[in-house]
Every structure is written in structure tokens, then in C-alpha cells.
Amino acid sequence: MKLWFVVFVSIVVLILALILFSPLIKVKPNKISDFTDVESCLQKYYFEDNSNSTYKISLISREFSPKENYPKAWECMRQIPKDKSYNLLIQLKDAPSKDVKALLELNGIKLLNYIPKNAWFAEAKGELMLNKVLLSQIRWLGIIRPEDKMQKSLWEGNAGSWGLNGNDVNLVIKLHDNAPSQMFETLVTELGGEVTEHVNTSNSFTIKIPMKNLKMLANENSVRYIDTIAPPAVITN
Known part of the structure; x- marks a missing residue:
């Protein structure tokens, strides 16, 4: 068997392996800055x-x-x-x-x-x-610390019924003033979430993100504070 044929077959096998197993490889989202x-x-x-x-x-x-x-x-x-x-x-x-x-x-x-x-x-x-x-x-x-950026109850997974949407949680995020907002939006997307509102004057966001990724988001140095969205107003007569 010629050498070129062996090399060709090996390359084909490697490509097929990458195609088959790449969905199983979890890529860790990039931090805005790595410290x-x-x-x-x-x-x-x-x-x-x-x-x-x-x-x-x-x-x-x-x-x-x-x-x-x-x-x-x-x-x-x-x-x-x-x-x-x-x-x-x-x-x-x-x-x-x-x-x-x-x-x-x-x-x-x-x-x-x-x-x-x-x-x-x-x-x-x-x-x-x-x-x-x-x-x-x-x-x-x-x-x-990541847990210093939110109430203890939220860190433990209690976002209130008004804050949950299936497996997602609706959050209000306040960034430090020096944080780049566009890079933060990219990070939210990488974590499987989406930005629903951005208040540029206060560098704050309302986002929806999988609850399982909350702590990973809190580990980002640019994040100053995390809270659930406000509960709906109760109308009384």
C-alpha cells in the first residue's frame, strides 16, 4: 500500500472524528479580560x-x-x-x-x-x-468574589417566580463604569443568553440567561452587581 494512500485515509478518519465528536466538546466562553x-x-x-x-x-x-x-x-x-x-x-x-x-x-x-x-x-x-x-x-x-455581586438567595438559585422563565432567569446587570458594553453583550450570547435592554447612561443591562450559567457570568470581572428583575406591581383598591 502506497504511503500517500495511508496518509489520505488517516486525514479522512481524523476529519470524520472531528465532525462526529465536536458537539460533545464544550467550549468555555471567553472572559472580557482574563485576570x-x-x-x-x-x-x-x-x-x-x-x-x-x-x-x-x-x-x-x-x-x-x-x-x-x-x-x-x-x-x-x-x-x-x-x-x-x-x-x-x-x-x-x-x-x-x-x-x-x-x-x-x-x-x-x-x-x-x-x-x-x-x-x-x-x-x-x-x-x-x-x-x-x-x-x-x-x-x-x-x-x-462572584458571590459578592448578588444577594445570597440568588447565588443559591432562588430568583423568585417572577424572575424565572423555564430554565432561564431574567436579570438586571450593572457593569463597572470602565467595562466595555459591546464585549459584555458578546459574553452573554456565548453563555446562551440574550440582552433585552441596555441603559447606556448607567452601563446596565436587562438580560435573559440560562440559570445554570449565572455563576459563570458572575465570575466576569467587569460585572459589578446582579439582581433579578423587579416583581410585578400588586394593584390594590
Whole structure:
């Protein structure tokens, strides 16, 4: 048997195998930005000290008192790609003045929404250039966990009867201000969902997505908050 014939048959068999088995291969949707290295690094320096209520952080999903992890966790920030911004939680030692906030932003960290106590959602840019005075203000740096972006009941799969549509769930999504909306819409499509409304001024969306993919959506760094749609109004006489 000639070599060329053996090669030809092998190629045909390989093509047929790809056609037959490709539906069984699950492709993981792409994230808008992949910050795996940053998050793995920050997780190494995440410890709680819940006996210390002075620096207790209160999220919608939980309360916790993180142990101070600066300056070790600061090294994780160096892994943010140069042309990217990473959304994280940051806790300062004291309430910052307007001048300190302005200097933080000038040097690559923009404080966004306040979280009690002395914590913020923040945007950190690649190649941060902070001086020692500003760095001395930082107490703790940490990731925004997927479960921190929604009520505990929703994380556990309870979306309310008004929020469910068969195997799908209707959600309101608020993105961080720096998040690209078009790329988020692509991500929703990859997760088997669809966008039903987009409010550009607030960078928020109403979407329908399979309930099984909710946690995968929450794992996207650009997502700030997830909630079910509001229940229908009850008319009373």
C-alpha cells in the first residue's frame, strides 16, 4: 500500500472524528479580560480576622474583617496587563481626603463605590505608579468574589417566580463604569443568553440567561452587581 494512500485515509478518519465528536466538546466562553494571575495572587494573601470589627467590610452577601495584607498583596497589582484595568476591593486605613483620592486616581487607582468600613470598589490600571505616601494609606487589597455581586438567595438559585422563565432567569446587570458594553453583550450570547435592554447612561443591562450559567457570568470581572428583575406591581383598591 502506497504511503500517500495511508496518509489520505488517516486525514479522512481524523476529519470524520472531528465532525462526529465536536458537539460533545464544550467550549468555555471567553472572559472580557482574563485576570487569572492577579486573582490567584490576591487569594494567597486573603485571610480573615473576624474578631476585629474595626475594619469589618459589609457587602450585600456577607460581612468579613480582612487581615491587613499590604505590602505583600501589592505585588499582585504588578500582574495587571499594561493596557487593562482590574476591578477589585480596596480598604484604606482611614477615610481619604479629596486630595488623597485625586492622587490615588492620578497614580492608577480610582475609588468607585464606598463600602463600610473604609472600603471601596476600585479600578486599578496596569503599571501603577504609587508613591510611598499613597501606599501607606492602603490596608488591604482583595478580589471581588462572584458571590459578592448578588444577594445570597440568588447565588443559591432562588430568583423568585417572577424572575424565572423555564430554565432561564431574567436579570438586571450593572457593569463597572470602565467595562466595555459591546464585549459584555458578546459574553452573554456565548453563555446562551440574550440582552433585552441596555441603559447606556448607567452601563446596565436587562438580560435573559440560562440559570445554570449565572455563576459563570458572575465570575466576569467587569460585572459589578446582579439582581433579578423587579416583581410585578400588586394593584390594590
